[in-house]
Amino acid sequence: MAAALPARLRLAATLLAAVLAIALLAACGSSSADHPTRRVTRFVNLGLAVPSGWHLRRLQYRCGRAGLGLLIGDLSASRLNRIRHDFSGLPFGACTTSWNVSSLPADYVLVDITELQAPDALPVSEFPLSLNAFAPSRLPCHCSFRNGSVVTGNVDYDVRIWIGKRASSSDRQRLQDFLASIRPASA
Amino acid sequence: MRRSLVVAAVVPAVFAAHVAVASASCTVGGHYYDGWHKNQTVADGGKLNAKITFNSGTYYGSANQTYIVAWDGVSGGAYWLQAGINYDPVYGRVLYIEYNNSSGHSFVSEGPITVGSPYTAIVQKVSAGVWDAVAGQHAIDNIAVTGMTGSDFNAESESGTTTCNAMNFDFASVAPWDIYQFDYDSQDGPYRISNITTYGWTSSGP
Numbered sequence: 001m002a003a004a005l006p007a008r009l010r011l012a013a014t015l016l017a018a019v020l021a022i023a024l025l026a027a028c029g030s031s032s033a034d035h036p037t038r039r040v041t042r043f044v045n046l047g048l049a050v051p052s053g054w055h056l057r058r059l060q061y062r063c064g065r066a067g068l069g070l071l072i073g074d075l076s077a078s079r080l081n082r083i084r085h086d087f088s089g090l091p092f093g094a095c096t097t098s099w100n101v102s103s104l105p106a107d108y109v110l111v112d113i114t115e116l117q118a119p120d121a122l123p124v125s126e127f128p129l130s131l132n133a134f135a136p137s138r139l140p141c142h143c144s145f146r147n148g149s150v151v152t153g154n155v156d157y158d159v160r161i162w163i164g165k166r167a168s169s170s171d172r173q174r175l176q177d178f179l180a181s182i183r184p185a186s187a
Numbered sequence: 188m189r190r191s192l193v194v195a196a197v198v199p200a201v202f203a204a205h206v207a208v209a210s211a212s213c214t215v216g217g218h219y220y221d222g223w224h225k226n227q228t229v230a231d232g233g234k235l236n237a238k239i240t241f242n243s244g245t246y247y248g249s250a251n252q253t254y255i256v257a258w259d260g261v262s263g264g265a266y267w268l269q270a271g272i273n274y275d276p277v278y279g280r281v282l283y284i285e286y287n288n289s290s291g292h293s294f295v296s297e298g299p300i301t302v303g304s305p306y307t308a309i310v311q312k313v314s315a316g317v318w319d320a321v322a323g324q325h326a327i328d329n330i331a332v333t334g335m336t337g338s339d340f341n342a343e344s345e346s347g348t349t350t351c352n353a354m355n356f357d358f359a360s361v362a363p364w365d366i367y368q369f370d371y372d373s374q375d376g377p378y379r380i381s382n383i384t385t386y387g388w389t390s391s392g393p
Contacts, residue, residue, distance in 0.1 A: 062277040064254070064285045064294030065345075090293055091327065098291035116292050117345060119269065120262045120337065137289040147289050149265040158265065158292060 038177075042185050043070045044115055045153045049181035051174040055080050059114075063095035067115035071099070072178070073162075074109045074171050083110075097158070101141050106166040108143075109175050116158040118149065125150045128180040134161055152184045221341040221370050222361070222388070234311035235259040235338055236362045237387065241272045241280060241302055242355040244344075256283075257342040257356035257390070259308050261318070263334035269341075270308040270320040272300055272356070282306055282322035288332045297325035305359060310338075342390030344378075358387035 038049040041056070044067075050056055055077040059069030073080060086100040097114045104110070125133075134146035143162045150157040163172065237259045244255040253275060260269025268286040273296075282297035300306060300323075309321040316333040319326060340361055344352040364386060378392030 063292070064273065064275075064283065065287075066292050066294070086290070091295055093297070094293055094295045096291055096293040098293065112291075114292065116287065118262075118265060118287075119260070119267050119339065119341065119343075120264060122264055139289065145289070147265075158287060160289075160291065 038181070040181075043113060044068055044157075045155050045185055046113075046150075046157070047181075047183050047185035049178065051178050054174070054178070057081055057083075061095070061097065061114070063097070065117045065119075066095075066097055067117070069097060069112065069114040072111050072113075074167075074174065075104070079104075099160075101143070101162055104162075104164065106142065106164045107168060107171070108162070108164040109167050109171045110162040111175070111178065112158075112160045113150070114158045116156055118156045122149050122151045122156055125152055127152075127183050129182050130179055131161070131176055133179075134159060150182070221339050221343070222358075222364075223337065223339045223341070223368060223370055225337040227337055229261070229312045229335065229338070231312055231314050234309055235261070235340070236307070236309045236360070237271075237340055238305040238359040239272050239308050240305045240357040240359070241274065241300055242357060242389075242391075243302070243353070244274045244280075244355065245353040246276065253345065253352065255344050255352050255354040257354075257358070258283075258285075259338070259340045259361075260310050261312075261332070261335040261338045263332075263336045266332050266334055268310055268318050268320060268330060268332045268335070269339075270310055270322045272306060272308075272322075274354075282308075282325065284320045284322050284325070284327050284330075286320075286330055286332055288330075290331075295327060297322040305357075340387075344392065353392065355389065355391040357382070357389045361387040 038051055040047065040049050050072065054072060054074050056070060056072040057080045059071065061067060061069055071080060071083065084100050085096050086098040087094060087096060090096060097112070099112065101110065129150065131146065134148040136144070136146050139145040141162060143164050145162055147160040150159050163175065239257045241257070246253060255274040256271060258269040258271025260267060266288050270284045272280065273283040274280045278296045280300050280302065282300055283295060284297060285294045306323045307321060311319045313319055313329060316331055318330050318332055319328045320330060340358055342354060342356040344354045369380065378390070380388050380390055382389040
């Protein structure tokens with residue numbers, strides 16, 4: 001009996017430690033969701049903060065006026081890398097920045113930023129950016145879609161934003177935060 | 188429908204021979220001559236039509252977003268459509284059709300050109316937001332580009348690096364010529380327009 005008590009105490013202590021550990025992890029997870037860790041990165045002459053849980057894919061176009069590209073969203077890295085360009089309606093020999101998003105889940109958020117020198121001078125952008133800076137447009141994507149231009153320091157960007165029909169309010173907020181994080185980067 | 192993953196692979200090795208050693212200092216940006224008309228309403232069936240000849244051109248600098256190009260086309264700011272002759276490290280000297288719309292940007296090489304030979308470049312409005320384009324003997328029909336409010340005949344050199352490119356294009360049979368005005372950006376001059384006639388001009392530089 002005397003030997004069994006410490007064993008029970010050890011078991012109780014172990015259980016208590018496990019419960020505390022789980023509680024601590026849960027608390028940390030909640031904290032992380034409320035204050036997501038963002039990774040700051042640079043794209044051409046822009047600085048931007050990648051929301052926690054989002055991934056990015058960098059592209060180098062060799063395609064007329066298109067230069068560097070960035071595809072970013074709340075998708076896994078492998079899912080993001082599997083998205084293919086959409087060559088619908090284009091003849092042999094074409095290159096394009098258009099994306100086929102038909103296979104994506106309904107809860108995705110995706111942003112494409114492509115360096116694209118416009119033939120006409122476009123108005124210089126005002127920062128911070130917001131979703132309203134981009135005009136809604138109709139695409140057959142089962143999503144809400146917006147696009148527009150960002151111009152700073154003699155560099156023009158074509159920006160397209162897809163919001164899946166079932167994207168969460170949290171993801172929509174992260175999208176807003178992401179857009180607001182985009183700033184001209186110092187040289 | 189033909190599709191392709193095209194491209195970039197063919198490239199640098201083939202055209203490396205055309206890349207010259209930098210000998211001039213240029214700022215980043217576009218450098219061009221252009222005959223233009225802004226705030227214009229084009230009727231269905233209305234078109235721009237030119238014969239464009241590539242006479243010479245030289246690269247300075249890297250492949251990224253570097254090109255020499257002459258085209259006619261329409262634009263509405265972020266959306267645009269053009270057809271003409273493009274010279275860049277990826278495709279070489281080719282006829283091309285290029286546009287940007289809500290789906291994204293697309294570039295179609297329509298095959299190599301011969302230096303000194305004139306080629307047809309046409310953009311034509313089919314209906315509101317729908318255009319056809321022709322480069323040489325090649326056409327793409329029913330391209331969706333909305334909000335076109337201006338049109339250009341344009342010869343430009345885009346460095347995208349710290350060095351500038353050289354170009355010499357001839358525009359001929361430009362129609363409708365009379366509604367256009369000249370504009371140019373000489374930030375990396377000396378570029379110039381010469382041989383202005385009733386039917387076109389030659390752009391050259393630097």
